Amino acid sequence: MTHHCHAHNCTRSVPPKMFMCRTHWFMVPKDMQSAIWRTYRPGQEIDKRPSDDYLRAASAAVKKVAAKEGVTIVETGYDVALKTRERARQGAEQ
Ligand SMILES: [Zn+2]
Numbered sequence: 001m002t003h004h005c006h007a008h009n010c011t012r013s014v015p016p017k018m019f020m021c022r023t024h025w026f027m028v029p030k031d032m033q034s035a036i037w038r039t040y041r042p043g044q045e046i047d048k049r050p051s052d053d054y055l056r057a058a059s060a061a062v063k064k065v066a067a068k069e070g071v072t073i074v075e076t077g078y079d080v081a082l083k084t085r086e087r088a089r090q091g092a093e094q
């Protein structure tokens with residue numbers, strides 16, 4: 001199974017536990033890096049159930065790196081996943 005760097009348009013292969021390739025990871029501010037590590041749960045890349053906090057941290061990092069490369073990302077795949085969860089929760093309450 002191949003796993004790619006999560007930076008926008010980056011196709012470099014990285015180990016599943018690594019969020020981005022070295023080049024992109026070092027473009028992520030320290031506080032955002034620690035937010036990702038703090039919210040990361042081992043095995044989430046296998047069961048595909050990262051926490052909401054992780055999705056928010058990952059989204060912020062992807063947007064930050066893209067901005068440094070001159071690309072504006074309005075909505076990441078993480079934002080979409082968060083919205084889908086939010087809708088599912090609201091639906092469950094009704
Ligand atoms: Zn990369």
